[in-house]
Amino acid sequence: MSKARKVVPALIAFSCLTIVFARRTPPRPEETPIVEITAKRFAFSPDKIVLKKDQTVKLRLHSEDVTHGFFLRPLGLDEEIPAGQSVDVTVTPKTAGTFTTICDHFCGANHGNMNMTIVVE
């Protein structure tokens, strides 16, 4: 058997497999929305966001100064935002309501008033 007679069927078989696997690959999910939140003594910005119940979002948390916390037990959020860095956290709210998120990493004199509102509709 010539070399060409061996290669051509192999290519055809590979192409078919590729098509089969391509068809079996799940459709690419829609991009997860990203919500950016900045932490800076002694406030979050924005100070209120609105999320959809059962809709997954990615919170991109960024600290502009010292290390902050991002704590909201009903949504299972308990993150550290290292000084000057960003962290991503994915959340899918399961309960509608209005929630207060706090910085729970002591960051200074007015730390106790550092919070923001997350509304889940």
Place this chain on the structure above:
Amino acid sequence: MKPPDRRSFLKIAGSSLGIGVLYTAFPASLKAGESSSFFSALGRANGEKPEPFSFVQLSDAHVGFNGPPAPLGTKAFERAVEMINGLPRRPDLILFTGDLVHDTENRDLQIQRIKQFQEISKKINVPVIKYVPGEHDAGLDGGLLYREFFGQSYYSFDHRGVHFVALDNVSRPKPEVGTEQLAWLRKDLSRFPKTAPIVVFTHRPLFDLRPDWEWFTSDGDQVMNVLTEYDNVTVLYGHIHRDDEHQIGPVRHYAGRSLIFAFPDPTGVAGPRKSVPFDEEHPFKNLGIRTVSFNGQAQPNSTPLSIEDVELTAREFRGINGAQQLLRNTEL
């Protein structure tokens, strides 16, 4: 000796003075002849025989804090010192449950505030003052400066048959006690029988009082797992700038008032925490300076003071306002 029955228990006398809370721990009256054997047995069990004494809890002076909602600076703290010194019966102890000063990143200024705190507190005519830090004392530097001036941030001691435990839930960045201190607590308490009267004092609540106001300790459930192994535990704390009582399992939790400004009752309050507005007509309102009677004999220029006793039965108060359970019924 025959073990004391349910009538034999320790009882608590107390009054909410507004400056904090005065607690008195003393034995309930027993039948003639029972007392000595009862206390001998309790002394053998606990290592020291309980004897009558009283102590005062103070909290959250925030020395150095000025401005809304507290324009009075240290006046409430100084008033508290006057009132303690005016008590008809001198307490044995003061327990200060944190936030002695308000924090600043200026180390020299922080030291100045600590010294101002010490200048005021040394006027208290009570032989022993014990402290735990609040987050405003220890949160920025992990408690380094606090320990330099006040010593260890967690420790224990015994006083007249009661075991006192100081817990630090503020020196770590998050509101927690941490595994090292938990192990220490477990070991510290393991020396005592389950019936030992134990008073824990700390800054933040050890339970989820209001997590979205940071009124919690994240590993508080692990602390409570240790404490609930004991029958007679009372937890005193500060942080929330108001009085509060919670029974969780066998443990009773009490918050002491602040000496700077007050927060509202969180029940039914939605959203972020906001302090109670300052009332110019009543500058010490919600800090608790109250008119009380002084053994029925009011003195010129001093607030009359009344102390009422509460006798405990098993999980039952014969109550007065402001005086609550310290030591529950115990079976030895």
